[in-house]
Amino acid sequence: MKKITLFICLMSVSLIWGSNTRMAVLGAGDYIDDIVNSAIYPQQLVMYKNQLYGDITSSTSDFGFIIAPVPRYGCLGLWQAGLEEDYFTIGYGLSLFQFRLGFFFVPVEDQLQYGFGIGRYYFNRGFDLSFLINDQTDDEWYNLNLRLFKQKDDFVIVPRYKLHYYKEPFDYQQHRIGLMIQRYVLNEGFVFVGGEYDFCRGDIENDSTNFYAGLDLPLNRRFVLLLGFNENFINGFESPHWNIEAGIGLRIREFHIDFKLNRERFFNKDLTFISGVGIDLNFGQF
Numbered sequence: 533m534k535k536i537t538l539f540i541c542l543m544s545v546s547l548i549w550g551s552n553t554r555m556a557v558l559g560a561g562d563y564i565d566d567i568v569n570s571a572i573y574p575q576q577l578v579m580y581k582n583q584l585y586g587d588i589t590s591s592t593s594d595f596g597f598i599i600a601p602v603p604r605y606g607c608l609g610l611w612q613a614g615l616e617e618d619y620f621t622i623g624y625g626l627s628l629f630q631f632r633l634g635f636f637f638v639p640v641e642d643q644l645q646y647g648f649g650i651g652r653y654y655f656n657r658g659f660d661l662s663f664l665i666n667d668q669t670d671d672e673w674y675n676l677n678l679r680l681f682k683q684k685d686d687f688v689i690v691p692r693y694k695l696h697y698y699k700e701p702f703d704y705q706q707h708r709i710g711l712m713i714q715r716y717v718l719n720e721g722f723v724f725v726g727g728e729y730d731f732c733r734g735d736i737e738n739d740s741t742n743f744y745a746g747l748d749l750p751l752n753r754r755f756v757l758l759l760g761f762n763e764n765f766i767n768g769f770e771s772p773h774w775n776i777e778a779g780i781g782l783r784i785r786e787f788h789i790d791f792k793l794n795r796e797r798f799f800n801k802d803l804t805f806i807s808g809v810g811i812d813l814n815f816g817q818f
Contacts, residue, residue: 552587552594553790553810557779558746559760560724562679563690563712567596567812570609570623572677573660574634575649577609577625582816589792589808598625600816609636619643630654643668647675656683672699688714692728704734710742721756723747741765748781756781758790786814 552568555561562569567580577598584597596611606626612619623636630652637646649662657680664675676695681688689711696706710728717723725745732738746760758779765772782789794807 551585551788551790551810551812553589553779553792553808554748554758554781556808557758557760557777557790557792558748559762559775559777560712560726560744560746562677563692563710563726564714564724567598568611570596570598570625570634571611571621571636572664573649573651573662573679574609574623574636574647575625575632575651575660575662577607577623577634578627578632581607583812583814585810585812587808587810621645649677657681670700673697674699686716688716690714690726698734702735704732704736706730706732718750721747721749723749739767750783754783756783788812 551566555564555566555568558564562572565576565579567576567583567585570576570580578600580598581600581603582598584595586595594612596609598607598609600607606624609621609623609625611621611623619638619640621636621638623634625632625634627633632651632653633649635646635648638644644667645665647662647664649660651660652658659681660677660679662675662677664677666673666675674695674697676697677692678694679690679692681690690713692708692710692712694706694708696708698704698706708728708730710726712724712726714722714724723746727741727743730740730742742762742764744760744762747757749757749759751757758781759777761774761776763772763774776795777792778795779790779792781791788811790810791806792808792810794803794805796807797803797805
């Protein structure tokens with residue numbers, strides 16, 4: 533019973549906050565739960581009731597908020613990704629019979645995109661499943677995402693499978709199989725390590741292997757150290773490309789601010805130390 537209680541407490545803390553800046557530093561994709569991953573698993577909207585976030589970088593900006601006036605009737609989300617199209621997405625999430633349900637769509641002409649998902653967390657295990665569709669002219673694809681997880685003491689094991697089926701402008705299938713191991717440390721912090729294999733078949737054919745690791749580590753009650761590392765190998769273990777990112781998080785009650793450090797500053801003193809800022813607020817606590 534103590535293990536189950538510990539798991540619920542840790543999950544409730546680690547899932548509350550998030551931003552694209554934080555995820556850009558950690559570089560672990562949807563293996564790590566975050567509010568911005570609602571665009572992949574819309575059923576996760578119910579985990580972030582009455583919350584808003586925003587990110588600013590040198591080239592893009594994005595924001596979103598989720599509101600649940602009456603929680604038993606679900607929650608409504610609205611977000612804008614930091615993309616060239618700058619279109620809005622509307623989502624809805626609901627808890628029903630211990631399952632989390634959700635869907636989203638893009639209410640913009642000629643930008644037909646929508647998705648739906650289902651998930652459930654029970655005791656020390658759970659799953660998330662979603663199906664996304666994009667039917668724009670010259671950009672048609674279908675996306676299936678499946679993620680499992682199991683808690684064992686302070687460890688969380690997360691296997692994942694993703695199928696991205698492109699129809700236009702090229703016809704090919706992209707499969708991605710991966711596994712992440714996460715360990716909770718220092719109450720609210722965690723470290724993680726994992727890897728995945730990615731291969732495409734059809735009009736485009738290639739293979740790649742990706743290894744990654746990182747941490748979200750509280751230094752004290754106010755500051756958090758963010759660090760992410762990944763290395764990618766194209767076509768077997770040839771042409772390795774590695775990347776490392778670092779950031780600092782500031783926690784002040786219901787406010788969280790994440791700063792992505794600019795590693796290019798070490799080579800060019802004309803650049804700033806900060807390359808991105810993310811902020812989020814849990815206004816449901818007021």
